Amino acid sequence: MNVYDSDKISSLLRKSLGLELVDDPKDATVLIVNTCSVRDKAQQKLYSELGRWRKFKETCPDAIIGVGGCVASQEGGDILARAPYVDVVFGPQTLHRLPGLIKKARENSKPEIDISFPEIEKFDSLPIEKTQKASVYVSIMEGCSKYCSFCVVPYTRGEEFSRSFEDVLKEIYLVARGGAKEVTLLGQNVNAYQSNNDEGKIVDFPALLHYVSAIPGIERIRYTTSHPIEFSQRLINVHKELPKLVKHVHLPVQSGSDRILRRMKRGYTSLEYKSIVRRLRSICPEMSISSDFIVGFPGETKEDFIDTMSLIEEIKFDQSFSFSYSSRPGTPAADLDDQVEDKVKQERLALLQSKITNFANHYSIAMVGNIEKILVTGESKKSSELLAGRTENNRVVNFAGEKALIGSMVNVRIEEVFPNSLGGSYLPSA
Numbered sequence: 001m002n003v004y005d006s007d008k009i010s011s012l013l014r015k016s017l018g019l020e021l022v023d024d025p026k027d028a029t030v031l032i033v034n035t036c037s038v039r040d041k042a043q044q045k046l047y048s049e050l051g052r053w054r055k056f057k058e059t060c061p062d063a064i065i066g067v068g069g070c071v072a073s074q075e076g077g078d079i080l081a082r083a084p085y086v087d088v089v090f091g092p093q094t095l096h097r098l099p100g101l102i103k104k105a106r107e108n109s110k111p112e113i114d115i116s117f118p119e120i121e122k123f124d125s126l127p128i129e130k131t132q133k134a135s136v137y138v139s140i141m142e143g144c145s146k147y148c149s150f151c152v153v154p155y156t157r158g159e160e161f162s163r164s165f166e167d168v169l170k171e172i173y174l175v176a177r178g179g180a181k182e183v184t185l186l187g188q189n190v191n192a193y194q195s196n197n198d199e200g201k202i203v204d205f206p207a208l209l210h211y212v213s214a215i216p217g218i219e220r221i222r223y224t225t226s227h228p229i230e231f232s233q234r235l236i237n238v239h240k241e242l243p244k245l246v247k248h249v250h251l252p253v254q255s256g257s258d259r260i261l262r263r264m265k266r267g268y269t270s271l272e273y274k275s276i277v278r279r280l281r282s283i284c285p286e287m288s289i290s291s292d293f294i295v296g297f298p299g300e301t302k303e304d305f306i307d308t309m310s311l312i313e314e315i316k317f318d319q320s321f322s323f324s325y326s327s328r329p330g331t332p333a334a335d336l337d338d339q340v341e342d343k344v345k346q347e348r349l350a351l352l353q354s355k356i357t358n359f360a361n362h363y364s365i366a367m368v369g370n371i372e373k374i375l376v377t378g379e380s381k382k383s384s385e386l387l388a389g390r391t392e393n394n395r396v397v398n399f400a401g402e403k404a405l406i407g408s409m410v411n412v413r414i415e416e417v418f419p420n421s422l423g424g425s426y427l428p429s430a
């Protein structure tokens with residue numbers, strides 16, 4: 001979501017103020033840091049980055065320093081108290097007002113803060129950029145109304161708000177016309193999406209997927225992130241109905257212990273989670289499931305952690321975003337007494353990650369010899385001699401091929417497995 005927002009910030013500043021991105025911050029006249037406050041470290045990183053930018057501001061007093069994103073939304077004026085050389089503070093829902101805030105800060109030579117939540121206005125005011133990218137993100141909803149006891153998102157991004165159906169389709173048509181073949185529908189809980197079509201009929205997430213799949217040029221559809229409580233049978237069926245939808249679902253579970261899930265206010269049990277996965281795999285046995293986990297949530301006992309490890313063993317997750325619980329000020333879980341020791345959290349996290357890495361390796365090894373459809377997104381990070389792209393189950397594949405293949409969907413035979421990628425050979429179509 002932040003990558004998407006950062007792209008929008010740079011297109012807004014290009015369109016409204018004629019600014020261009022520079023490689024070296026020393027060449028900048030406007031420096032923006034877009035922050036995340038899901039975990040504590042991001043907040044600490046903001047203040048160390050601002051510490052470095054302070055020196056820059058001393059040598060270039062006319063430069064504008066802006067802080068956006070969820071830390072800005074949470075800290076507001078406190079940022080100016082800690083870093084008085086900051087000129088603009090804006091939240092995830094006011095990034096479209098950034099050009100105006102910069103102008104005002106320059107004219108009045110005093111800082112501007114706007115961290116309000118005018119979601120409707122934001123979606124209406126963001127520029128839709130023509131893109132030449134093969135794979136693009138399109139935001140379909142914002143915010144979260146689930147109020148999990150550990151999470152700051154409802155307080156920093158506001159409640160769930162769906163973008164209009166017409167705007168979502170317009171953006172996807174436009175990027176598809178520019179050559180995009182893959183679209184990732186983006187939101188905190190995409191399966192909470194709800195809008196109306198021009199006849200006033202409700203378009204929910206399964207219906208939206210059908211419309212997106214009908215857009216000419218779009219060959220592959222992904223979505224992230226979904227939430228288990230809105231993972232309906234209709235959504236499961238869509239995975240059977242739409243061949244363009246990848247055989248991969250990222251579905252955050254957080255814990256395998258029902259006691260902890262209750263304390264987290266997740267709204268489902270581990271059995272209900274397993275039932276979703278079972279039904280997804282009954283229509284597509286090779287469905288790859290990745291997830292988010294939090295270890296060391298307050299009160300998590302050894303038995304609770306064992307329940308999480310058993311769930312991992314049962315589902316055989318393929319990859320995860322897993323984190324130690326990080327106490328977020330203002331969330332209900334931050335006030336719980338029985339916080340887990342850091343050392344215990346680290347040990348549990350290492351065990352969990354090693355188990356999931358083993359499963360991910362196992363899946364990668366099983367892919368050797370397969371012919372996979374790869375969307376070629378550019379040159380490989382490993383070598384400019386190689387191309388890179390992703391498989392349906394979201395693995396990076398590097399292979400030798402002509403640069404002209406960038407942007408197209410090609411067949412590659414998988415031959416090698418590396419810790420974070422696969423290697424293969426391009427198979428020209430007959």
Ligand code: SAM
Pocket residue numbers: 038039150151152153188189225226227228252254292293294321323324325326327328
């Ligand atoms: N749809 C997702 C869900 O089902 O929860 C929401 C994604 S959430 C914004 C991103 C991830 O950050 C969560 O799934 C969770 O694993 C992690 N996260 C959120 N708050 C956290 C906290 N206080 N400590 C550690 N990890 C946290």
